[in-house]
Amino acid sequence: MEIKKIAVIGLGTLGAQIAVQAAAYGYPVRGYDRDPEIFRKTVEKVKGMMAALRKGPTVPREEWEKAVEKVTVAESLAEAVKGVDLVIEAVPEVLELKRKVFAEIDASAPREALIATNSSSIPVSRIEDATRRPEKCFNIHFYQPAVNFILCDIMGGTKTRPEFFDPVRKFIRSLDLIPLTVRKEILGFCFNSIWRAVKKQALYMWGNGFVDLKDIDRAWMSFTGMPQGPFAMMDMVGLDVVYDIEMSYYNDSKDPKDMPPAALREKIDRKELGIKTGKGFYTYPGPEWAKPNFLKGED
Numbered sequence: 001m002e003i004k005k006i007a008v009i010g011l012g013t014l015g016a017q018i019a020v021q022a023a024a025y026g027y028p029v030r031g032y033d034r035d036p037e038i039f040r041k042t043v044e045k046v047k048g049m050m051a052a053l054r055k056g057p058t059v060p061r062e063e064w065e066k067a068v069e070k071v072t073v074a075e076s077l078a079e080a081v082k083g084v085d086l087v088i089e090a091v092p093e094v095l096e097l098k099r100k101v102f103a104e105i106d107a108s109a110p111r112e113a114l115i116a117t118n119s120s121s122i123p124v125s126r127i128e129d130a131t132r133r134p135e136k137c138f139n140i141h142f143y144q145p146a147v148n149f150i151l152c153d154i155m156g157g158t159k160t161r162p163e164f165f166d167p168v169r170k171f172i173r174s175l176d177l178i179p180l181t182v183r184k185e186i187l188g189f190c191f192n193s194i195w196r197a198v199k200k201q202a203l204y205m206w207g208n209g210f211v212d213l214k215d216i217d218r219a220w221m222s223f224t225g226m227p228q229g230p231f232a233m234m235d236m237v238g239l240d241v242v243y244d245i246e247m248s249y250y251n252d253s254k255d256p257k258d259m260p261p262a263a264l265r266e267k268i269d270r271k272e273l274g275i276k277t278g279k280g281f282y283t284y285p286g287p288e289w290a291k292p293n294f295l296k297g298e299d
């Protein structure tokens with residue numbers, strides 16, 4: 001099996017970036033979102049993110065811009081998935097919604113097509129039985145390729161056929177991304193579960209007033225040499241998306257330690273969602289973490 005044509009369902013922050021990444025590497029891509037305007041709006045937000053982070057995609061910027069024009073936004077999900085080899089679902093992190101969308105994809109996509117969820121926390125084993133092809137279902141978890149986060153977690157469900165892993169890995173490598181294969185199901189997959197441990201502790205320390213979030217970011221940046229700390233990264237992901245992901249872990253464990261802090265919910269209620277609304281943990285453009293003396297502890 002070879003992946004030659006793809007469809008992306010949900011063209012928000014991640015779906016739009018996945019669609020453009022695939023188009024930039026020569027794949028015919030069709031996308032569908034229930035909001036027909038969102039693809040263009042998201043592309044503009046992603047450009048803002050590239051500027052704020054001073055990071056670009058894996059291809060030269062002009063090629064990325066040309067790839068935006070190559071993505072076809074379909075009028076229906078059925079039209080988007082017609083004749084493709086792989087469908088990637090990138091709708092919000094809500095299990096029942098993902099199951100509904102997987103069932104719709106299954107009803108319209110070619111029988112041979114693989115179906116993947118870009119979920120950040122839900123194993124595909126909880127979605128696969130919404131389809132009649134569990135042997136072709138995957139988690140393919142992209143990070144944000146437009147701002148050069150080039151990792152990609154890959155995990156199968158309970159019935160995923162082993163021979164489909166190679167074409168998926170080949171597809172991911174062909175996008176200049178690094179495939180990270182999970183051998184045994186785990187919440188959060190490969191690197192995303194490491195990032196989740198850092199994020200959970202950072203939120204706990206900030207949400208309970210132990211330290212100023214800027215000191216956590218400084219420490220992380222200094223220790224790892226990364227250009228942003230966990231709070232700046234969460235601004236990039238979107239605080240609403242972070243909240244849904246944390247709730248998904250909480251709903252799984254019912255452990256109060258997994259509950260995201262109330263202060264995060266309050267930020268979301270005030271529409272402080274991160275870079276996409278101009279304010280999250282920092283304000284944009286010109287966030288404090290990007291200032292020259294930030295690491296020296298000068299706020």
Ligand code: NAD
Nearest residue numbers: 010011012013014015033034038090091092093119120237
């Ligand atoms: P988002 O809210 O930016 O985009 C979701 C899109 O799905 C919206 O445009 C919405 O209109 C659309 N949608 C909702 N219901 C739909 C339906 N029934 N049919 C078609 N479209 C529908 O969210 P996002 O940040 O792109 O996250 C999407 C998925 O990717 C989530 O599972 C999230 O956990 C995962 N993810 C996000 C990030 C990140 O950094 N934001 C990183 C990796 C993975």
